[in-house]
Structure formats: C-alpha cells, structure tokens
Amino acid sequence: xxLRIEYGTTGQLTLETGADADVQWKPGPAAxxxxxxxxxxxxxxxxxxxxxxxxxxxxxxVVMALDPGLxxxxxxxxxxxxxxxxxxxxxEDLLLLQPASLTPRQSLDPRSALPAEIRAAVGWQMHQPxxxxxxGYLATSLSGERVYLARELLDAxxxxxxxxxxxxxxxxxxxxxxxxxxxxxxxxxFVRAHGQGHSELRPEDDRPLRQLIDEAAWLLGVQFGVxxxxxxxxxAAVLAGSLEAxxxxxxxxxxxxxxxxxxxxxxxxxxxxxxAAGPTTWDEVGAALEVARKLVTRGGRIVLxxxxxxxxxxGVEMVRNRRSPSDALQPLRRESPPDLVPxxxxxxxxxxxxxxxxxxxxxxLAEDLFAIPLENExxxxxxxxxxxxxxxxxxxxxxxxxxxxDEEEEE
Numbered sequence: 001x002x003l004r005i006e007y008g009t010t011g012q013l014t015l016e017t018g019a020d021a022d023v024q025w026k027p028g029p030a031a032x033x034x035x036x037x038x039x040x041x042x043x044x045x046x047x048x049x050x051x052x053x054x055x056x057x058x059x060x061x062v063v064m065a066l067d068p069g070l071x072x073x074x075x076x077x078x079x080x081x082x083x084x085x086x087x088x089x090x091x092e093d094l095l096l097l098q099p100a101s102l103t104p105r106q107s108l109d110p111r112s113a114l115p116a117e118i119r120a121a122v123g124w125q126m127h128q129p130x131x132x133x134x135x136g137y138l139a140t141s142l143s144g145e146r147v148y149l150a151r152e153l154l155d156a157x158x159x160x161x162x163x164x165x166x167x168x169x170x171x172x173x174x175x176x177x178x179x180x181x182x183x184x185x186x187x188x189x190f191v192r193a194h195g196q197g198h199s200e201l202r203p204e205d206d207r208p209l210r211q212l213i214d215e216a217a218w219l220l221g222v223q224f225g226v227x228x229x230x231x232x233x234x235x236a237a238v239l240a241g242s243l244e245a246x247x248x249x250x251x252x253x254x255x256x257x258x259x260x261x262x263x264x265x266x267x268x269x270x271x272x273x274x275x276a277a278g279p280t281t282w283d284e285v286g287a288a289l290e291v292a293r294k295l296v297t298r299g300g301r302i303v304l305x306x307x308x309x310x311x312x313x314x315g316v317e318m319v320r321n322r323r324s325p326s327d328a329l330q331p332l333r334r335e336s337p338p339d340l341v342p343x344x345x346x347x348x349x350x351x352x353x354x355x356x357x358x359x360x361x362x363x364x365l366a367e368d369l370f371a372i373p374l375e376n377e378x379x380x381x382x383x384x385x386x387x388x389x390x391x392x393x394x395x396x397x398x399x400x401x402x403x404x405x406d407e408e409e410e411e
Contacts, residue, residue: 005394006233007272007358008280008307013377015270015384015392024266026393029229029236029257035072038238039079042226047241047249049224056158058088061095063156065179066110067163068098070228071276072235074113076162079238080226081114081122091121097152099183100127102190102338103313106278125152127184135186139219143208147216148186159220164276165227165239165250167258167400169197169290169341171210175247176225177217178210185216197341199290199348203400204251217243229253232395233274260393260401262295267389269296269353271396272305280308282316286342288396289349295391295401300353303374303383309360312369315343320368325351356383 003015003025032038043052056062062084070076077096084094096110107126111119127150128134135148153159163176170193171178182189193209201207227246229237237253239246269292273284285308292302312320315337319328325347332344349355350370357371358380366373374380384390393399 003392005270005272005305005392006274007305008274011305011307011377013272013305013380015381022388023390023392026260026391026399028232028393028395028398029253031231031234031236032238035075035235035238036079038235039076039226039240040083042238042240043080043083046224047239047245049241049245052083052224052240053087055224056084056087056089058090059093060089060157061093061155062089062158062160063095063097063152065153065159065161065163065176065184066096066098067176067179067228068101068105068107068110069276070162070164071230072228073108073110073277075235076226076228076238077110078113080160080162081118091118092123095123095125095152095156097150097184098124098126099179100129100190101183102194103281103283103342105281108278129182129185129187129190138216141212141215141219143212145192145212147181147212147219148189149180149216149220150184153180153184153220159222160224160226161217161222161243162226163228165229165247165254166398167203167254169199169287169345170195170207171213172198172201172203172205172207173210173247173251173254175243175250176227177213177222177243180220180222181213181216194336194340197344202402214243229257230276230395230398232272232398258399260291260295260399261404262391262401263404265297265403266295266300266391267297268301268303268384268391270303270305270384270390270392272394273308273397274395279310280306282308282310282313282339282342282346284397286345287398288393289355290345291393291396291399291401293345293349293352294403296353298352301356302349302353303356303358303380304371305358305380307360312365313337313339313343315339316346316369319343319347319370320365325370
C-alpha cells in the first residue's frame with residue numbers, strides 16, 4: 001500500500017507499507033476545486049436566509065469579523081468581496097476585523113489577493129482588547145455577565161462573521177460566532193474563557209462558554225454568517241446563511257468528514273499537520289496530538305509530521321527538563337499560561353505514548369519535550385516500514401477522535 005501524505009507548507013511523504021499490514025487511511029473530506037465559485041454560490045443561495053446582497057444597502061458600513069486561521073482565506077475573501085461590490089458596498093466602507101489571541105500568530109494581510117486599488121481602500125485591523133476605548137458595553141447576558149465587544153462591531157451597519165467551523169477543546173464545536181468572544185471582547189473575557197479544555201466531554205455536550213458566545217451574537221443582532229469547513233489541504237465546503245442553520249448543517253458535514261470513530265485503539269497513529277494559514281502553530285500541533293492520543297494504545301507510537309519551527313510559548317517551556325511529562329501537568333494547571341491548551345495536549349500525548357516528531361525544531365528541544373526527533377522522511381519510512389497496525393490521519397488538527405464500544409452504542 002502506498003500513501004501520499006502532505007504535511008507542513010510543502011512537505012510530502014510517500015509511505016509504503018507491507019502487504020500484510022493493517023493500515024487505515026483517513027484523508028479527510030476532499031478539497032473544493034473552485035473555492036471562489038463555492039463562496040459566491042453559498043452567498044447567492046444561503047441556508048434559511050435571503051441572499052447576502054438583499055440584506056445590504058449601498059453606503060452600509062460593513063465589518064467582517066474574519067478568522068485569521070481560515071483555510072483558503074484569500075479565496076474566501078475574494079468571493080465575498082465580489083458579492084459585496086455587486087451590492088454597492090464601497091471598498092472604504094468595508095473593515096476586516098480580526099480577533100486577538102492569547103497565543104501569538106503571524107498576522108498575514110488578508111487583503112493581499114484583492115486588486116491593488118481595492119486593497120488600498122479596504123480597512124484591516126487586529127483587535128486590541130487592552131487599548132483605551134477599544135470595546136463598548138453590549139448587554140448583560142442571561143447569566144448576569146456584562147458583555148463588551150469591539151466598538152467597530154457596535155458601530156457597524158452590518159456585521160458579517162466569517163470563520164472556520166471545527167472541533168474545539170474548550171467549546172466542543174467552534175464556528176463564525178466564536179470570533180466575537182473572547183477574541184473581539186475585553187481582557188476580562190479572555191480571563192473568563194481561558195481554560196484547559198474538556199477532554200471528558202463530547203463535542204455536542206453543553207458548554208456554558210459556547211452558550212454565552214451564541215447569546216453574544218444574538219445580542220449583537222448578527223443573524224447571517226459564513227462557515228468554512230476545512231479539508232486537509234484547503235477548503236472542503238462553504239456554508240452561508242443564518243447562524244443557526246449553517247452551524248446545524250456544518251456540524252453534520254464535520255461529523256461525516258472529520259469525526260474519526262474507532263472500536264479499538266491502534267498501536268501506531270500517524271498524524272500530519274498542514275497549516276491552514278501562515279506558519280504551523282503550536283495550537284495546530286497540540287490539536288493533532290490530542291486526536292492521536294485518543295486513538296493510540298497506551299505505550300504505543302504517535303508519529304507527528306509537521307514543519308513546526310515556532311518558538312515555544314511559556315506553557316511548552318514549562319514541560320522542558322521535567323523528570324516525566326506528567327510532572328508538568330500540575331504546574332500547567334496552577335500557572336495557567338497563555339498556551340495552556342497546546343502545552344497540556346502535548347504533555348498528555350507524550351505521557352500516554354512514545355512520541356516521534358518530524359519538524360524543524362532543534363533536536364535537543366524535541367528531546368527536552370519527551371519526543372524522539374526524526375531527521376527526514378526516510379527515517380519516518382524506516383520507522384513505519386514494519387508497522388502492522390497503523391492509523392494515518394491527514395490534517396489531524398481538524399479531526400476529532402473517539403473510541404466507541406458496540407455494546408455501548410446499542411444501549
């Protein structure tokens with residue numbers, strides 16, 4: 001059996017396995033061939049909502065809450081802008097507003113694919129929650145929390161959230177509305193939303209934070225959104241329409257394309273990470289390792305293919321030079337660093353199984369983090385050449401892994 005597995009920005013591994021090997025391949029949903037056309041079609045025939053052009057009036061000030069980690073961001077923005085322009089929206093009346101984050105991410109100008117004269121007029125800014133007068137009071141939630149959002153959102157005539165729909169360790173499911181809180185809110189919102197994740201819960205289980213996010217979107221009066229479902233190498237689907245309808249349909253498609261359900265754990269799980277936008281992040285790597293940990297046997301092998309070279313955050317640094325991975329878990333919980341989630345995901349994976357890493361990190365750093373560094377693709381091939389029981393997952397940062405029992409399902 002021969003598998004071609006893409007990882008990083010340009011990497012590709014051709015994996016050959018023996019004829020008797022039990023190798024299961026999970027490539028994720030297929031990528032769209034013409035994503036710009038898919039965006040235009042989704043906006044022309046939204047789910048449970050009139051076409052986007054019908055909701056706009058020339059001269060409207062439009063604020064697009066835009067996910068910085070959106071796959072195919074340039075194509076998505078190009079498709080949306082063509083519809084906005086046809087509806088009479090001027091470039092100078094459009095602001096691309098991207099949320100803040102606790103973990104650093106390289107800011108790529110989302111306007112780069114637009115024509116030069118359009119690019120120069122369209123506004124773009126990153127939310128600065130700690131800046132003076134950057135947020136305003138929206139309303140008080142049902143739970144009694146005072147919700148503050150970016151003033152640009154409060155002053156807009158039309159707010160259009162555009163985000164990636166996917167699994168999330170804290171929210172269960174994330175979507176376009178997730179951009180509003182805490183990313184486009186106040187510093188206090190980041191404190192309230194910061195958490196380690198809920199690995200004991202399934203994505204569909206109730207999450208108070210997710211309910212607050214949905215309520216904030218409703219209080220803001222946002223009814224229309226664009227949800228992008230990723231493929232391992234691009235965009236799998238684009239959904240537009242009412243937030244409720246797009247989330248409902250998006251979750252259905254996400255469960256079909258990215259939910260990996262197994263009846264037993266595998267001895268070896270190979271996961272690849274191809275970044276959605278910009279350089280590979282520790283968040284993406286942590287998410288992939290979490291999937292692998294849930295599907296590999298205790299003491300088995302996790303093989304991670306990535307081109308990660310980003311500087312570790314304070315949480316990951318706390319893992320280094322401990323006697324064992326588990327020794328880092330209590331300090332992480334106590335200190336709650338900004339990169340708590342990926343640091344915890346890495347630590348738990350290294351504590352559960354043997355971790356082999358192909359990356360651009362220094363070998364001594366990988367070893368300090370309880371990983372066995374792989375120098376090149378040949379070493380990966382040699383490592384896996386004799387594997388008789390292997391599960392391979394492309395774009396694993398987008399997946400959700402779970403082990404189910406037939407008897408439990410019948411009950």
